Amino acid sequence: MSLIVQKYGGTSVGTADRIKAVAKRIVETKEQGHDVIVVVSAMGKTTDQLISLAKQITEYPNPREMDMLLSTGEQISISLLAMALHDLGQKATSLTGAQIGLLTDNVHTKAKIVGMKPDKIIQLLEQGHIIIVAGFQGMTPDFDVTTLGRGGSDTSAVAVASILKAERCVIYTDVDGIYTADPRYVPKARKLKMISYGEMLELASLGAKVMSSRSIEFGKKYGVPIVVRSSFNDEDGTVITEEGERMEDVVVTGVALDKDEAKITIQQVSDQPGIAARIFRVLADEGINIDMIVQNISDKGLTDVSFTTPVAELKKAISVSEKIVKDIGASRVVSNDKIAKLSVIGAGMRSHPGVAADMFEALAEEKINIEMITTSEIRISCVISEEDAERAARAVHTKFKLDREG
Ligand code: ASP
Numbered sequence: 001m002s003l004i005v006q007k008y009g010g011t012s013v014g015t016a017d018r019i020k021a022v023a024k025r026i027v028e029t030k031e032q033g034h035d036v037i038v039v040v041s042a043m044g045k046t047t048d049q050l051i052s053l054a055k056q057i058t059e060y061p062n063p064r065e066m067d068m069l070l071s072t073g074e075q076i077s078i079s080l081l082a083m084a085l086h087d088l089g090q091k092a093t094s095l096t097g098a099q100i101g102l103l104t105d106n107v108h109t110k111a112k113i114v115g116m117k118p119d120k121i122i123q124l125l126e127q128g129h130i131i132i133v134a135g136f137q138g139m140t141p142d143f144d145v146t147t148l149g150r151g152g153s154d155t156s157a158v159a160v161a162s163i164l165k166a167e168r169c170v171i172y173t174d175v176d177g178i179y180t181a182d183p184r185y186v187p188k189a190r191k192l193k194m195i196s197y198g199e200m201l202e203l204a205s206l207g208a209k210v211m212s213s214r215s216i217e218f219g220k221k222y223g224v225p226i227v228v229r230s231s232f233n234d235e236d237g238t239v240i241t242e243e244g245e246r247m248e249d250v251v252v253t254g255v256a257l258d259k260d261e262a263k264i265t266i267q268q269v270s271d272q273p274g275i276a277a278r279i280f281r282v283l284a285d286e287g288i289n290i291d292m293i294v295q296n297i298s299d300k301g302l303t304d305v306s307f308t309t310p311v312a313e314l315k316k317a318i319s320v321s322e323k324i325v326k327d328i329g330a331s332r333v334v335s336n337d338k339i340a341k342l343s344v345i346g347a348g349m350r351s352h353p354g355v356a357a358d359m360f361e362a363l364a365e366e367k368i369n370i371e372m373i374t375t376s377e378i379r380i381s382c383v384i385s386e387e388d389a390e391r392a393a394r395a396v397h398t399k400f401k402l403d404r405e406g
């Protein structure tokens with residue numbers, strides 16, 4: 001029998017009524033003749049509440065105990081969901097991460113999955129049970145409970161689907177799929193039928209919060225199609241899958257905007273071997289995440305080095321940069337947190353020239369200045385001012401013919 005893995009997020013199981021609605025949906029899938037494993041998150045904001053409870057006890061909760069605490073959230077939702085299924089006359093059993101043999105390393109609160117001993121789950125499936133699995137949690141080889149990092153139940157779901165060779169992994173969430181852009185500021189954005197793993201990974205790294213990057217990496221590695229759809233309606237969602245079946249003429253699949261970055265420039269850096277290494281080594285040692293880097297052409301042996309960093313790390317990045325300025329004899333640090341990173345993503349870029357030119361033209365037509373540019377094989381990103389960002393996103397979206405008709 002074909003196996004389907006479904007995952008329901010916190011909002012989808014946020015109340016008793018919603019849990020009952022989810023149970024009905026699970027029964028429909030079961031009655032279509034599939035084996036079903038369901039991975040669930042904690043109800044609503046439970047995980048946030050548990051974290052805040054711990055913080056009321058101590059400023060620095062012990063990570064092992066934190067995992068013990070956080071894993072309880074998912075145990076509530078799995079048991080309730082199993083009860084709801086029993087009420088609908090189904091055989092259903094809830095299992096914790098440990099009970100499905102999901103083994104992780106011992107990095108508490110952000111553990112990585114290393115394997116799975118699925119004997120119990122397979123046995124129960126053979127007996128016709130619907131299996132309800134606690135997402136976000138696993139176990140070390142020493143029987144300690146671990147969690148996989150915030151949003152980790154996606155990773156649990158895709159991992160289980162991968163290891164048990166499920167036909168697909170369906171992520172039920174509070175959005176109805178992946179869009180060509182964020183409909184909040186690009187009203188003509190369209191829902192995509194399909195997107196490749198690579199494109200989805202780019203989107204996730206650009207701040208799309210629909211799914212965690214690690215879950216997409218799992219899907220990609222094992223080739224399990226992931227479907228993202230709403231748990232509140234019956235519309236088809238978006239399939240995340242291998243490239244290939246895509247239409248040849250699709251060059252750009254989506255437009256993404258990230259407003260959570262800031263730019264720092266270290267001015268008048270002496271242009272010599274080893275200076276960039278020193279700057280970025282110090283930043284790295286201080287744990288500052290760097291995204292884009294641009295170094296200007298030097299003038300009289302001096303150059304400017306600019307980089308972007310998450311706004312949340314800006315203060316620290318500035319103070320570290322000021323220290324660097326002293327060490328290397330540069331002139332000063334300037335920063336700007338009113339920037340945005342606009343990106344276009346598309347696997348079709350590999351075979352279509354001119355995508356960068358089209359993007360820059362769209363911005364030029366809107367008289368929007370580009371401050372920095374970076375590219376990957378399937379992405380072009382520009383730093384622009386935050387003020388222009390949403391208008392720029394709409395212009396680029398139109399330029400690449402992504403707008404919904406009508
Ligand atoms: N309950 C966990 C969290 O809120 C895991 C998840 O929802 O995926 O992060």
Ligand code: MG
Nearest residue numbers: 009010041151
């Ligand atoms: Mg969640």
